[in-house]
Amino acid sequence: MAHISFAGAKYSLGPEESVLECLERAEYEIPFSCRNGVCLTCMMRVREGEPPRASQKDLREGQRQQGYFLPCVCHPEDDLDIESPSDAELYGRGVVTDVTQLSANICRLRLKAATPLFYHAGQFINLRRGDGLVRSYSLASVPRLEDTLELHIKRLGRGRMSNWIHDDLKVGEALDIQGPNGDCYYIGDQPERPLLLIGNGSGLAPLFGIARDALAAGHMGQIYLYHGSRMADGLYYMDEMRSLAQENDNFHYVPCLSGEDAAVREAAGARDGRAEAVALADHTGLADWRVYLCGYPPMVKSAKKLAFLAGAALADILADSFELQDLRREPRE
């Protein structure tokens, strides 16, 4: 049985128990969000010992070399001596420059980072509020086009961070930011490849960034962006998307509504059905395509399988799955 040394004490790891769970059992409050090896919120560092490879899978090479790992997906067989990374190493400051309502329950948050962040549109950052609450949001901004960070915040029933951003956060206030993280972004290696971008809800944020990044880089292949929502008030940035399509012959915007009647769909100029279903019906042969999937986990999961079976290589399917911490752990209002 492996032992974990932390803050001067030693703990035995239970069977099946992750390092995060072990520390929680010892009543430490380690910040976390997804508990699934995705958001990197709980990242820690080993002082001695070798973290299992699975707990470093999604980290950057530099972070791996420095011994960072994710305790939420860490099930070591050998003893580890670990520490919390000091905040200064990971977090920088960002000042709010804009909070604008985009739709009934999505607002745009723009931040200016105190020290420039080197990132790709579509990656995500972690925001930390004064009381330590941390949440992940994907980047809609494109570094070569704008110098502020843009995030789209969906208001969730009991979402502590999202409600606070919508109701209380003001221009001029500061937040801690960490990142960038994630590998769901435009890769400019083959500018002639067709791209299929599918998202629902605020999953449009990373896709809006990825599409503009690709176009700004001179991408020549066709780019199709399908944005889905159940109700019409969930579609936003429609003017922005349509002018992008007008300015670029190879960019195509397809809004989709799955829960509205024909009259509403027609007024919005939207197609009938869920975004992934419409997209995969339009494009049945995806060999050589690169596919981007952003939004709710069930959509991402099912679209990944459909895209793969339509011929896309798994390595060419990039996903940003929004794990909704508050909804999973607390009942919805």
Add this chain to the structure above:
Amino acid sequence: MSDSLYERIGGADAVDAAVDLFYRKVLTDPDVNDFFDTTDMDDQRAKQKSFLTMAFGGPHDYTGKDLRTAHEKLVADGLNDSHFDKVAGHLQATLEELGVDADAIGEVMAIAGSTRDDVLNR
């Protein structure tokens, strides 16, 4: 013929070329696709990859015990010879599609066939 089977087939590149083809075949076969988990496709692909590396005579750390443990639950759910044969057929078709020569295919199929008793927990 001094090169190993793995080198003749094309090594890691051949595994990369084969894994998506093979995985897509088993996922679209209604006779066997219930046995392939799609909750984590990347994880499942990694498993297919280590299996193919072994079948191609490449470096691997598979043991008969691993194969038994990995398939124990599936056998309890009804995994049998007919499913094994189907999946083996998909492997053969994948190799043919990639233009691997008949001798090498025979060797791969022999390695894959040698795992039958472990996979079926006999």
